[in-house]
Amino acid sequence: MPKSRYTHRSDGRYQVKVNIGKNIEGKSEYKTLYAATERELKEKEAALKAQLAQGVMLDSASQPLAHWAREWLKTYKNNVSYNTHFTYETIVEKHIASSDIAGIPLKDIKLGHLQQLINQKAAAGLTRTLELLKCTLDQMFEAAIKQRYALEEPHTRP
Secondary structure, rough: OOOOEEEOOOOOOEEEEEEEEOOOOOOOOEEEEEOOOOOHHHHHHHHHHOOOOOOOOOOHHHHHHHHHHHHHHHOOOOOOOOOHHHHEEEEEEEHHOOOOOOOEHHHHHHHHHHHHHHHHHHHOOOOHHHHHHHHHHHHHHHHHOOOOOOOOOOOOOO
16 A cells, blocks of 8 residues: 555544745745645645646745735835825725724635625715825835735726
């Protein structure tokens, strides 16, 4: 009988370590996956490998939208004028970080989530804020794709 690559743990779960690449020092990094059955573990492993093949940075892609918005502001909008930075900061803090979708992991954000946020702001009659919000979200997701935190941009404009 061939030996399984999966380890059966004392708690009844199965585990496997998947090589997710090399760190800055050139050492291999692994992510450990767990599942109740070998079949479920095999599916999780295949999904992880598919994400890796598409270039998604796993740890950063799991960060909530609000965290990415603040990181984006600090990294990409640090060298703009005071007033421009203040505008972006207001959009991030008042309209993105305090929204219902702020806690959703970046990799799980879909166009529907963003559309709900946009619809809420439109219903409140915030026309200029709505334009700035769309612009900010587009820039945030464009940067996330370049950083390989997301696979595709959930465009907010036609």
